[in-house]
Amino acid sequence: MPQKTISLSKHLGVTREKLEQLGVFDSTLGIDTKLFVDPKLLIKSPVKEFKDSRKTIIQYIARLLKIHKQSHKAQRLLDQARNMLAVPEPQGLSIGYGNKTDRGTAISKTLANKILLSASEILAVGIDDEELIEILGLFVEGFGPDSMSDLMVSIVYPDFCLYTERVSMELKVSTKEYTIRGRRYRLPSHPFKDLPIIFIPHSLLVPLPIAVSWDDIVSAAQHNKNLRNDINAIVLPALKEALDDIKNKTEAEKEEFRNGFNSLLRIYRTVEVKAYDLKQDQKGYYALQPFAEKESKLLTVPISAKTQIELVDSVRELIKQFQRSIEDNAGNTLLYRKTETGKLLKDSPHNEDVAQILFYLIADFYCQRANILLSREPNAGLGPVDFSLGTGYESKVLVEIKKSNNKDLENGYKKQIESYQKSEKAFYSFFVVIIVREGTKNPNDLPPQLSSIKKLFEYNKSKNIPTPELVIIDGLVHPSPSKLKAKA
DSSP states (O other), X not given: OOOOOEEHHHHHTSXXXXXXXXXXXXXXXXXXXXXXXXXXXXXXXXXGGGTTHHHHHXXXXXXXXXXXXXXXXXXXXXXXXXXHHOOOOOTTXXXXXXXXXXXXXXXXXXXXXXXXXXXXXXXXXXXXXXXXXXXXXXXXXXXXHHHHHHHHHHHTXXXXXXXXXXXXHHHTOOOEEEXXXXXXXXXXXXXXXXXXXXXXXXXXXXXXOGGGOHHHHHHHXXXXXXXXXXXXXXXXXXXXXXXXXXXXXXXXXXXXXXXXHHHHHHHHXXXXXXXXXXXXXXXXXXXXXXXXXXXXXXXXXXXXXXXXXXXXXXXXXXXXXHHHHXXXXXXXGGGEEEOTTOXXXXXXXXXXXXXXXXXXXXXXXXHHHHTOEEEEOSSSTTSOOOEEEESSSSSEEEXXXXXXXXXXXXXXXXXXXXXXXXXXXXXXXXXXXXXXXXXXXXXXXXXXXHHHHHHHHHHHHHTTOOOOEEEEEEOOOOOOHHHHHHHO
């Protein structure tokens, strides 16, 4: 089977260190890295291709608002304004929230209409500022970080192309001529589809843009007394109901909203945004691909599975090797957050998707050699089954990866997998739980939900009742033998 994932550095035939030296984010092609371009980071970008990008965005939004203010006069103006928002995700960027590939999503016309409606309400009360689009994620449901990032990158996409072209020349990597928006560029080709690869400076990336979360705005204001007072006294009271029927408010209420929104814009301009720290790796994604590539050299793969029994055995062997990677080869350290200095926080685990991505990357190497079809199944049936492995439509094994601190762990074992066995026509399934430590909990105590699952699994097995096979992996970071000896 063809491989589904590869690091940008490996595909280009250069080292990760070389990409970092040139400021390029070493993404994993084939899956989404949930990082986003924050428009505020374009203000002082040190990258020469982006020195005018912020100005380009402001001019674009100004033109959009100008057209939109006249859109009640003609349908073509409304269509033009909507089309300026309803942009597809720029091709070749491996960031965003797409589930199965790095093709991601686009701003739909439905979402564009919602954005324009909210913009109309704001314009109607006398707020006319190009930056208002950047904070509409606080008000418009669905206008999330992926949509915001898509829009901003689309506006300055030629700048990303120029940046990629220059860096590709410096790296001396293979390129191909692509015509994009009427201009020709020499760009690297994507390994899995007929598209260019577009490099992203890691200095432009954040885990989430600051202006898509009220919590982030409030948190940012805590560092400044004046901003904090504005948040508490003006912004939250005025905007709590946000754009709820603003056109029918009294003039006093409109004035309150106007003051609140202008204060919010002032806070937004004042907040300093930091780029994603590759060393701290706040989300835990950046360290996964190099680890999986190292582990791939240690994988032992059986002969291709030709029967259902051989397929189950092969998947079981994959899970065992994944377990070895976690328990014996320091994969457990990837499951926890770090401080800004890189120190491991052994009681602060990352989100569950870190473990799931790590399994997917290792499984990709394994399944390629074992000739097993591998796919992620995030939206089938009644709940999220993580992976499907098979040799055909009728021969499919399901694997769900969970952490022990998942609040829905027991329900997932009892209901989700069995439901999927029916909906996906899988004949066998594995339920893999990775034990992690959170807070000050005793790491020697089995979490109550996992203890219940284990008892249920053992009971069903003793009674020959079909049940998902339970695999428990120790993801705790234990003291080194030398430290244990020193305490003795």
